[in-house]
Amino acid sequence: MAETVAGRVKPRPIIRIGLFVISHSTLVSIVCCVAGVLALLLLPVLAKSTYFSENALMPGSAKSMLSGKNVVEANRFVKELSSLGLKPPSTGLEIPKLIATRMADLGGEVSYHNFHPQSKYFHPLHFFSTPDPGMVKANYSCSSYGVNIVGIARAPRSDGKEAIVVVTPYNSTNISLGEAMSLGIAYSAFSLFTQVSWLAKDIIWVAADSRHGEYDSIVSWLRDYHAPSFGGLEKLNAKVCRESLVTGSEVSDSFLRGGTMAAALVIKVADGSELFDKDALSIHAEASNGQMPNLDLINVVNYLAVHGQGFYVKVDKLPSLLRSKWLKVLGKVIESLGKIARNLNPQWKFGIPVSEYVEGTATLASSLYNQALGVPTGLHGAFRDYQVDAVTLNILPKSSSYHKARRSEFLLNGARLVEGITRSVNNLLEKFHQSFFLYLLTSPSKFVSVGVYMIAFLLLIAPLPVVAASLYSDAHKCNPELKNKEVTSMDFVDGRTFKSKSWRWLYAAKTVFVIHLWGFVVTVLPFFMSQIRGCSSTTSLLIWIASSGFSLILMHVLLGSPFVTTSIPQSKGKEWLLLKSVTITSAFIGLCLMSVINFATAEIGALLTVPMCLMARPLKQDLKVRSTKAFARAALNLFLLHIGFPVAAYFLVKGAFEGFDNISVGDFWYWVESLWVWNSATYIYICMAYTPCWVLCIHILLHPC
Incomplete structure (x- = not known):
């Protein structure tokens, strides 16, 4: 009282x-x-080292089963794609036919997915809803459609209720060497997935046609995967275009689906090369509205890339902060305070080296900035809108990786990375949920949680x-x-005051x-x-x-x-x-x-x-x-x-x-x-x-x- x-x-x-x-x-x-x-x-300074919250992932616990034979076939596949890319731009049907044929030869279930470019005009009634499929006109030609090739390796130890998606974007009219290499990596891994007996989740390989834009291709496929449309002019036009693509009975004329998506990987190989002494891997994870995949997925990618295949793993940094003088001065102050704290009490672990602080700040600022922009940093953003954990793996070869003698080794390392990530996700009995969804990265192996x-x-x-x-x-x-006036009701003076x-x-x-x-x-x-x-x-x-x-x-x-x-x-x-x-x-x-x-x-x-x-x-x-x-x-x-x-x-x-x-x-x-x-x-x-x-x-x- x-x-x-x-x-x-x-x-x-x-x-x-x-x-x-x-x-x-x-x-x-x-x-x-x-x-x-x-x-x-x-x-x-307060960032913590990453760790695995889900013990079932067990990254790197199994020996890779990918053989040299898979890589040889993938190398031949890359050469075929490159030869088609050197020809003058065509109707965009030759490369999809080749990809579909090779998928079917490996034993996968193959289908075409035709889509048309989406309108980017703003409509307030469609905000916070699924993308507008738009109107399909009667005079749409096959050349105006994009063509996604979807191959599915059915898991022998499952009932088809779960799936893992691997996406490789490519330009069907003018494919680049980097796109051919990314398709080659996926081809090597897919050739293994169609043969192994340990798969408990279906593997869906989507070769996404990017000639009308990467986002349109994968967004259209995801929309049809989760909310299919039936009948109408769109289905008729797509059927006509599909007939011009079908190469045999091994290609299905219906939309193929797997189970609920447990995770998704977007594989991209840069056209250029990095001046590193080894191949580099850049991880992109930010999606719309600042959504991030479960931290365990990034931990698996980082662990297998570094300790398994010897990649140099990096995340985006802001170059302007790396060159900032005031940030280096602040880092020196924090480093000095850390030394004083350790002298007073050795158990006080405050302060980090200047170089680590500058790089951590530049990485954290990049993570904060990319999330604040509100738009995805890669194709993985389309999956996060369907609550699927996904990342984009941008592989940057070192200067010698495009040489013919080095290409097989590069394909082997990339495919083994995909195999290892897939094998870890395959071990899960449920979706990612143990680790953090709200975090900021300061390096590939350090993060700041929401509570901090x-x-x-x-x-x-x-x-x-x-x-x-x-x-x-x-x-x-x-x-x-009016300071001491007690008034409990509202009155009007001349109807105004x-x-x-x-x-x-x-x-x-x-x-x-x-x-x-x-x-x-x-x-x-x-x-x-x-x-x-x-x-x-x-x-x-x-x-x-x-x-x-x-x-x-x-x-x-x-x-x-x-x-x-x-x-x-x-x-x-x-x-x-x-x-x-x-x-x-x-x-x-x-x-x-x-x-x-x-x-x-x-x-x-x-x-x-x-x-x-x-x-x-x-x-x-x-x-x-x-x-x-x-x-x-x-x-x-x-x-x-x-x-x-x-x-x-x-x-x-x-x-x-x-x-x-x-x-x-x-x-x-x-x-x-x-x-x-x-x-x-x-x-x-x-x-x-x-x-x-x-x-x-x-x-x-x-x-x-």
Whole structure:
């Protein structure tokens, strides 16, 4: 029970602590923001080594069964593909026929999958749903279709309820040497899978035709695999095209399926070569909305590639951070602190070498950046939309790997890697679930879990509710006439003004609501813009910005200006306090919701939004004071608003992570289009949460105090 002192109720300790924090909101904001940034920079130091959570995987426990005979046949297959690739571009039927014939010769069940390119026009009703199959026109020719070749090696020890997918993209009209090599690796592994007796899951090899785009090919196949369509013009056209491809009775005329997909591997071989002393393997794992495969899958790939086949394994790094001088200085400071900590207590394992810290930070920033973009970094992203754990393995041969004498060894190592990964996944009795799904990589063998990296985000957004409560309290304290007035109901004075101070925040809430309603209009504008054909990316972006500004003016006319609130005589000039309080509250809610969907987007959004919201203050007040502090605050506000503009923020983040070379205005529009294609929630956050918050901060700065 609450204690009483001199007839007055003494607040509970938790309430007293809350009031103390609110009364010192400025200090709390500075401490939390600085701590949040430092926690983010310390994540590479806090990274842990990866480990296998699922014991059934047992990577490397079995000896490879892939023989030299499999590689010889694969080498001959690569030569046949290369010879077809040297010929002038054809109708795109010769290479699919050859792949289908070789699949059938190995004993696999083979079928063709015809698809047509998908429309990339934005449609709000199809957002967060399966891709739109589009309309198939009667005059579609076979050349306008893509052709996927699907081969299935049935598992002798299963009932066909589970499957593992191997994808090799190729261009059916002009195949490159790298694509031929990736098909050769899959051919070697598939020739083994059709012969072994230990398979407990079906193996599905998809040779995906990439002449109309890699994503279209695999997305169309996955859509038909999980949600088949029956009848209609599309089936008739596909059947006609299939008849021109069929080479014999060994190719099925129906869509073949396996069981539920346990995992998927996308195999790609680079056309060029790396200047390493051994073959390199780059792992790409980020999917739409920052989704990641189970960490155990990456651990299996890394372990078998390094310890089994001797690959140099790497993940994406940001080159700009590798050359950063300030990051090296920070690394030296952390290394020195680590030495001091070990001298005090040898058990304190704090601090890492400078080189390891710089590389870890560059890798972690790349992982954070790729997840925040909201679009996949490879074909594996199509599988994550169906909750299938998948990665893209981009193999980069060393300079001598394309020589004829070295090609067989390269094919053998690549096929054995596929065999080992498949064998580990084959041991699972259930889907991946033991290890982490939410993590950031600092190297192929180190990661930061969700329980650690969320600390930085929580510290960054912690000041928002504190400052919102402080502003709400200050807005009422500055009203001496209503300070002690007890009003429990809402009255109107001349039908315009509230008497009750308890409802004064509704004026600010109205402004925030109208601006967020305008954010919804901005979200759906690209649907109408997509009706305009032939516009360049730069033109489309400028039209979008101009139409968004016009829609804001139109809403001012139709709904009443959100920038002019009814004055409350007793608190004249203090409406901006309540407006800022409600604005900060809406920004806090938006960041929290986005962190559930895509943490990386919320993290970068917090780095941009939190300073902008906390610093916002009417410029008129600072100009009246005419002090150095006031002018500095006004200049900082203007700077934050300039870099906070969504287009400017995109180029700032992209330049900071990728470098400012070769950046064009149209890049923002291309990125937005990719968000539509993958139904990324990042697009919704930018249009309906971040942009309205930026507009409201402008309103606070221009508020007529």
